[in-house]
Structures are given as C-alpha cells and as structure tokens.
Amino acid sequence: MTRGKIIRLLGGFYTVDSEIGLVETHAKGNFRHFGQKPLVGDWVDFTIEKKEGVQVLGYIESIEERTNTLLRPPVANVDQVILCVPVKDPAYNLQLVDSILVHYEMENLPIVILITKADLDPSKAKELAEIYQLAGYTSKMVNLKSQGIKEALLPLLRGKTSVLAGVSGAGKSTLTSLCLGRKLQTGSVSEKTRRGKHTTRHVEIYPGDGFYLLDTPGFSRMDLDDCKPEDLADYFPEMKKQVGPCKFKDCSHISEPQCAVKKKLQEGLIAKSRYENYASFYQELKEREKNKWH
Ligand SMILES: Nc1nc2c(ncn2[C@@H]2O[C@H](COP(=O)(O)OP(=O)(O)OP(=O)(O)O)[C@@H](O)[C@H]2O)c(=O)[nH]1
Ligand SMILES: [Mg+2]
Numbered sequence: 653m654t655r656g657k658i659i660r661l662l663g664g665f666y667t668v669d670s671e672i673g674l675v676e677t678h679a680k681g682n683f684r685h686f687g688q689k690p691l692v693g694d695w696v697d698f699t700i701e702k703k704e705g706v707q708v709l710g711y712i713e714s715i716e717e718r719t720n721t722l723l724r725p726p727v728a729n730v731d732q733v734i735l736c737v738p739v740k741d742p743a744y745n746l747q748l749v750d751s752i753l754v755h756y757e758m759e760n761l762p763i764v765i766l767i768t769k770a771d772l773d774p775s776k777a778k779e780l781a782e783i784y785q786l787a788g789y790t791s792k793m794v795n796l797k798s799q800g801i802k803e804a805l806l807p808l809l810r811g812k813t814s815v816l817a818g819v820s821g822a823g824k825s826t827l828t829s830l831c832l833g834r835k836l837q838t839g840s841v842s843e844k845t846r847r848g849k850h851t852t853r854h855v856e857i858y859p860g861d862g863f864y865l866l867d868t869p870g871f872s873r874m875d876l877d878d879c880k881p882e883d884l885a886d887y888f889p890e891m892k893k894q895v896g897p898c899k900f901k902d903c904s905h906i907s908e909p910q911c912a913v914k915k916k917l918q919e920g921l922i923a924k925s926r927y928e929n930y931a932s933f934y935q936e937l938k939e940r941e942k943n944k945w946h
C-alpha cells in the first residue's frame with residue numbers, strides 16, 4: 653500500500669501525488685456503499701493494479717481522517733486561504749472581500765490577504781493592505797511581476813496546503829505559476845470579458861517544493877452563509893466580543909448606546925469600510941431571518 657494526496661479529479665480518475673510519482677487511481681466501489689467519496693486534498697492509501705508504460709493505475713483503498721472539508725471549492729485538508737485582491741483591473745470590491753472573509757472565518761481557516769497588482773496603483777494598494785492589517789490579518793501588497801517576489805512569497809507557503817481565492821483576474825494563476833516555477837494558463841482580463849470565460853476551469857492542487865497550492869476559478873459573488881445575525885461580529889476579528897464590553901451584552905453594534913465597537917470605529921481602530929460592510933451584512937441577515945418565518 654502506498655500513501656499519497658489526491659491532487660486532481662478529472663474524467664472519473666483521481667490523480668494521487670505519492671513517493672512513486674503521480675498515479676491515476678479509481679475509488680473502490682465500497683466507498684460509495686459507506687457514503688464516503690474521496691475529495692481533492694484527501695490523504696489516501698492505494699494499491700497498484702497495473703502498470704502501462706510509465707502510467708500507473710491504482711485503486712484507493714482508504715481515506716485518512718480529514719482536518720477539514722471545504723465546500724467552495726470542494727477540497728479537504730486545507731491549512732490556509734490566500735485571498736488575492738487586485739487593486740485595479742478588475743476594480744476591487746471590498747464588500748465582496750469582506751463576504752469572502754466571513755465565509756472562511758466561519759470555516760475557521762487562517763487567511764492571508766495579498767493586495768495584488770500593486771504596481772498599478774501603489775498608494776491605493778498600501779491603503780487596502782492597511783485596512784486588513786488593522787483588522788488583524790496578515791496583509792501585504794504585491795506586484796506579482798516584480799523581481800524577487802517568489803522569494804518573498806515562498807515562506808508563506810512552506811509546509812502548508814493553501815487555497816487561492818479571489819475574483820477572476822486577481823492573479824491567482826500568476827502566483828501559482830510563479831511559486832511552482834512553471835507556466836500555467838493565465839489570461840488578460842479584457843480577453844476574458846470578451847469571451848465571457850474564466851481561464852481557470854477546475855480545482856487542482858499543485859505540488860510545489862515543500863508545499864501544495866490550490867488554484868481555483870475566480871468568483872464574482874459570495875453568498876453570506878447561514879450565520880445568525882448575532883454571531884456575525886465573531887467573524888470580524890477586530891469586532892469580536894473580547895475587544896471590550898458594550899453596555900448591552902447582546903449589542904448588535906448598530907444603534908445601541910455605549911458600544912465598544914462604535915467607539916473603536918470612532919478612534920480609527922476599525923476601518924470604515926469594514927464597519928459599513930458589517931452593518932450591511934447584519935441588516936441582510938436580519939431580513940433573511942425575518943422572512944424565514946413568513
Ligand atoms: N501588472 C500586474 N499584472 C498582473 C499581476 N498579477 C497578475 N497580473 C496579470 O493579470 C492577468 C490575470 O491574471 P491571472 O493570474 O490569470 O488571474 P486569475 O486570478 O488566475 O484569474 P481566473 O483564473 O480567471 O480566476 C494576467 O494577464 C496577469 O499577467 C500584478 O501583480 N501586476
Ligand atoms: Mg486563474
């Protein structure tokens with residue numbers, strides 16, 4: 653039996669990265685019987701069934717217990733999310749960024765934010781990076797076309813499986829190619845808009861030198877998950893309950909007096925955009941809750 657990690661699901665085959673190289677495998681029928689289905693990112697044990705030239709065919713025998721399972725993208729055993737936010741081309745959308753952050757906070761995943769294409773508007777890129785540093789995130793501005801950027805990014809990736817997230821055109825595939833040292837398909841934004849297509853079409857984990865990177869197709873919206881409005885602040889690290897006591901224990905930080913979050917906002921310790929998006933998500937979740945009973 654050989655151990656490996658599923659890096660791709662394509663045409664009914666699971667490609668497993670292992671010490672004997674990449675192996676095309678099938679899942680044994682008994683998985684379906686137990687309602688268990690292998691996922692990209694799974695660590696598995698497999699047996700080799702036959703060898704055809706260099707192509708090896710195997711069968712997945714067992715799946716190791718997962719540390720986590722993401723639905724979007726559908727993968728297992730992710731250590732962190734790297735959220736790429738382009739400063740320009742396409743225009744950044746902080747409401748989308750904050751909804752993506754809430755989504756991954758709910759998944760309890762560490763998040764690193766990269767403000768990409770910083771070369772196109774360095775001062776704005778710095779401003780954006782600072783918004784998220786203030787919120788407590790690791791947040792950097794990057795020009796993925798600059799010298800030495802690979803060396804700057806590799807320490808972030810080492811020893812981990814990272815998922816790349818962000819809108820189409822954010823530079824996810826560019827970053828992946830750069831860190832792997834080989835070319836992947838990327839496309840210019842205008843080209844994609846014209847064809848109405850994304851460059852990256854499927855979920856695939858790329859094995860790097862001491863890390864795994866998961867490139868994903870970009871998305872333009874993220875629905876707020878089933879989050880209770882009163883729990884929303886838990887997914888904004890700078891607003892979490894421990895920041896200081898509000899007068900009311902069940903304070904929504906919207907209109908109550910003596911609110912610790914509002915005070916922090918006034919002192920400039922919470923970014924205006926972050927608070928505004930919190931308030932807008934809160935109203936949306938409240939509406940949703942109300943409509944559920946009608
Ligand atoms: N100027 C500049 N261009 C960049 C930078 N990063 C990426 N690009 C360019 O932006 C375009 C889109 O990059 P991709 O890497 O394909 O974007 P993506 O996030 O993979 O997009 P999807 O696969 O559609 O989700 C390409 O033409 C890149 O060369 C950057 O830091 N600066
Ligand atoms: Mg891409």
Ligand SMILES: [Zn+2]
Nearest residue numbers: 898903905911
């Ligand atoms: Zn409050």
